Amino acid sequence: MRITVDRNKCTGLGICESLAPDVFEINDDGELVLTAEVPDGQLDDVEAAVSGCPTEALRLEQS
Amino acid sequence: MSRENLVVVGASLAGLRAVEAARKAGFRGAITLVGAEEHLPYDRPPLSKSFLDDRDPEPPVFRTESVLRDDLGVELSLGTPATGLDVAGKQVRVGERCLDYDALVIATGATARTLPGSQHLAGVHTVRTLDDAVAVRKALDAGARTLVVGAGFIGSEIASGARARGLDVTVVEAQATPLVRAVGEVMGSACSRLHHDNGTDLRCGVGVQRVEGDGRVERVVLSDGSVIDAELVVVGIGATPATDWLRDSGLTLDSLDNGVVCDETLCTGAEGVYAAGDVARWHNPVFERAMRLEHWTSAAEQGALAARNALDPAAATPYRTVPYFWSDVYGSRIQFVGVPASDEVRVVEGDPDRGGRIVALYREGDRLAGALTINGQNVIMKYRGLITKATSWPDALAFAEQRRAVAT
Ligand SMILES: Cc1cc2nc3c(=O)[nH]c(=O)nc-3n(C[C@H](O)[C@H](O)[C@H](O)COP(=O)(O)OP(=O)(O)OC[C@H]3O[C@@H](n4cnc5c(N)ncnc54)[C@H](O)[C@@H]3O)c2cc1C
Numbered sequence: 001m002r003i004t005v006d007r008n009k010c011t012g013l014g015i016c017e018s019l020a021p022d023v024f025e026i027n028d029d030g031e032l033v034l035t036a037e038v039p040d041g042q043l044d045d046v047e048a049a050v051s052g053c054p055t056e057a058l059r060l061e062q063s
Numbered sequence: 064m065s066r067e068n069l070v071v072v073g074a075s076l077a078g079l080r081a082v083e084a085a086r087k088a089g090f091r092g093a094i095t096l097v098g099a100e101e102h103l104p105y106d107r108p109p110l111s112k113s114f115l116d117d118r119d120p121e122p123p124v125f126r127t128e129s130v131l132r133d134d135l136g137v138e139l140s141l142g143t144p145a146t147g148l149d150v151a152g153k154q155v156r157v158g159e160r161c162l163d164y165d166a167l168v169i170a171t172g173a174t175a176r177t178l179p180g181s182q183h184l185a186g187v188h189t190v191r192t193l194d195d196a197v198a199v200r201k202a203l204d205a206g207a208r209t210l211v212v213g214a215g216f217i218g219s220e221i222a223s224g225a226r227a228r229g230l231d232v233t234v235v236e237a238q239a240t241p242l243v244r245a246v247g248e249v250m251g252s253a254c255s256r257l258h259h260d261n262g263t264d265l266r267c268g269v270g271v272q273r274v275e276g277d278g279r280v281e282r283v284v285l286s287d288g289s290v291i292d293a294e295l296v297v298v299g300i301g302a303t304p305a306t307d308w309l310r311d312s313g314l315t316l317d318s319l320d321n322g323v324v325c326d327e328t329l330c331t332g333a334e335g336v337y338a339a340g341d342v343a344r345w346h347n348p349v350f351e352r353a354m355r356l357e358h359w360t361s362a363a364e365q366g367a368l369a370a371r372n373a374l375d376p377a378a379a380t381p382y383r384t385v386p387y388f389w390s391d392v393y394g395s396r397i398q399f400v401g402v403p404a405s406d407e408v409r410v411v412e413g414d415p416d417r418g419g420r421i422v423a424l425y426r427e428g429d430r431l432a433g434a435l436t437i438n439g440q441n442v443i444m445k446y447r448g449l450i451t452k453a454t455s456w457p458d459a460l461a462f463a464e465q466r467r468a469v470a471t
C-alpha cells in the first residue's frame with residue numbers, strides 16, 4: 001500500500017506522527033515527511049493516522 | 064445478541080465518526096443520526112481560524128448528504144434536538160418521534176457559555192456553531208471594533224483573526240493570567256505575550272460589568288470602571304456539556320460539569336448506551352483518572368470506539384489516550400500533549416519572556432506528564448510518544464537536552 005499526502009490540506013499538525021512514528025515525521029521546517037510505502041506490519045497504525053488526520057490530507061492507495 | 068438499531072445523538076465530529084466506524088466494523092443494521100442543527104456534520108476548529116479569513120471560505124462540512132445517506136446508509140434526522148432518553152424502554156425521544164435503539168452513542172458535545180444579560184443585544188456572539196461563525200465573520204467584514212471576553216484558545220483565535228484584518232481588538236480576561244487551567248501559570252503568560260506582540264489590547268484580572276447598547280451592542284463596561292466601544296463582542300468563556308436532555312434519564316452526570324460519566328470503555332452503565340466526545344467524562348487508564356476533554360482528536364477517536372463498543376459490548380475495549388490539542392494564533396502554533404501537571408513546569412527550549420519557539424515539559428511525580436510547544440511542531444509528537452511510554456522525568460529531560468544539542 002502507498003501513502004499519499006495532499007500538501008494543500010496538510011497543516012503539519014503531526015497527529016499522524018504520533019500514531020505511526022516510523023512512517024511520518026514533522027521535520028524542522030514544520031513539514032511532514034513520510035515513507036512512500038507502508039512498512040510491513042504497520043498497516044493498522046497507518047490506517048489510524050489516515051483517519052486521525054484532522055485535515056483529511058492522507059490517503060492509502062493500492063500500489 | 065446481534066444488534067439491529069444504532070442511534071447516534073449529536074451529528075458532529077464524534078457522531079460522524081461513530082456512524083463511519085459502525086459501517087467499517089461491518090454493522091448492517093439501521094443507523095439513525097440525530098442532530099439539533101440543520102447543517103450536515105461540519106468541522107469546528109476552522110470556525111475560529113481559516114473560516115474567519117477575509118477570503119470567502121466554504122463551510123467546513125465533512126461529508127456530502129449523499130455519502131451519508133447512500134454510501135453509509137444513514138438515516139439523517141437533522142434540525143430537531145433529542146429531548147429525552149428512556150434507558151429501560153430503549154428509546155430516544157426526538158420531537159414527536161420515539162426512536163428505538165439497541166445500541167446508542169451519545170455525542171451531543173458542549174454548548175458555549177453565554178454572558179448573562181448580554182444575549183439580547185445584536186453583535187454579541189459565542190463561537191461554537193457554523194451560524195455563530197458566519198455572524199462573526201460578517202461583523203469582521205464590516206470592520207467591527209472587536210472585544211473578546213475570555214483569553215482562552217477560542218477567544219484568542221478570534222482576536223488573532225480580527226487583528227489579521229487590521230481591526231482594533233481588546234481581550235478581557237477575568238483571571239490574572241490567561242489559560243492557567245489549561246497550561247499552567249508560566250506558559251499561560253507565554254501564550255498571552257502573543258496578544259501583546261500582535262497589537263491586541265489584553266486586559267487581565269478584569270471582568271465585564273455590563274454590555275450596553277440600544278438593541279445592538281455599542282460598548283462594554285468593565286469591572287475596573289473602564290468603558291470600551293465595540294460593535295462586535297465575542298464571548299469565549301468555555302462550554303458546558305449538552306446534557307439537559309438527559310436530566311431524567313437516570314444516567315450519571317458529573318456533579319461539577321454535568322458531563323456523562325462513563326467507564327473506561329465509554330459505557331454509561333445503561334445497557335447499550337455509550338458516550339463520546341466533548342460530552343463524555345471517562346476513566347482514562349493512561350493517567351488513571353477520570354477526564355473530560357474538549358479536543359478534536361479525542362472526540363474523533365472516542366466516537367469511533369463508542370460505536371464499536373456499543374455494537375459489541377462483550378468485546379469492548381478501553382479508550383486510552385494522551386490528550387492532544389492545538390491552537391493557531393497570530394501565525395504561531397500552540398500544541399499541548401498530556402495533562403498540565405503542576406508538580407513542575409520546566410522550559411527546555413526558548414524563553415517565555417522573549418517569545419518565539421518554546422518547549423515546556425510538565426512533571427507529575429517522577430514522570431513526564433505533559434508538554435507544550437509554541438512553534439515546536441517537530442518535537443511535540445515525540446513527547447506524546449514519551450508520555451505514552453510513561454517516560455521518567457530524568458529521561459525526558461535527557462531527551463530534551465539531546466534535541467537541543469542537535470538543534471544548535
Ligand atoms: C471554534 C472552535 C474551535 C476549536 N478549535 C480546536 C482546535 O484547534 N483544536 C482542538 O483540538 N479542538 C478544537 N475545538 C474543539 C473540537 O472542535 C471539539 O472537541 C469537537 O467538535 C467535539 O466534537 P463532538 O462531536 O464531541 O461535539 P460537538 O462538535 O459539540 O457536536 C455536538 C453536536 O450535537 C448537537 N446536539 C447537542 N444537543 C443535542 C440534542 N439534544 N439532540 C441532538 N443533537 C444535539 C449539537 O448541535 C452539535 O452539532 C474547537 C471547538 C470550537 C467550537
Ligand code: SF4
Nearest residue numbers: 010011013014016053
Ligand atoms: S495529521 Fe494530517 S495535517 Fe497533520 S501532519 Fe499528518 S497529514 Fe498533515
